[in-house]
Amino acid sequence: MRSIQSHLFKSQENILHAFTTKKGGVSQAPYTGNNLAYHVQDRVQNVQKNHFELAKLLNYPLSKLVHMNQVHGNTIINITKEYNPQNRPYCDALITNQKNLPLMVMVADCIPILLYDPIKKVIAVVHAGRAGIFNKILPKTIQKMQKDYLCNSKNILITLGPSIHSCCYEVGEEIKKEAETLAYSFAIKKNKDNYFLDLISIAKQQLLEVDIAQENLEISPYCTSCNTQLFYSFRAEKQCGRFAGLIMLK
């Protein structure tokens, strides 16, 4: 089982984090490898085994894992001590200051985002696809960290994990127009008669607007659609599994 670490987060003593890959795991085609999603019609026993092995490898309590029913909205939920893992929340971002509560975001092209404030000891995960980015879920999560946990955005470390990049993210006329209406024309690239959307450049601009320090931001160089040997890509593979971003306060 292979996972990838963020350079920015790896030196932080009080957290455990990872972005998983397809490598390892027992899922069979078309989910081949380490699929962590239960909602994609993979065999439940295989997904359970993948989760079990990942938790053992990274050393976090699987029974406390918090994952989301991700809905491409902008609902952000604070996970408190009273959280019951049986009630998986319908949302696209989670925040907590509780130790030993692993937060997980699952993706296949959308951006899995991990956040950590080492001063206030607060962590968050965000699921950001086009809808989430257009709905500003990332800056909204940071604002909620400031409001509910008194974080200072200047202290927050952020990693954007592997996701579909503008090389592969072709969009139609309608989405191009929507991006222009939202003043994101800078993120539209034209190649012959086709348009490509650069979600990462929009995320970067949104982060600057909420005063995230450039040196506190890391962006994975991996495009999921260009690297299907390592990552699931919905665009490239259609029926496929999900890999994950995971973070926990120790």
Ligand SMILES: [Zn+2]
């Ligand atoms: Zn690509």
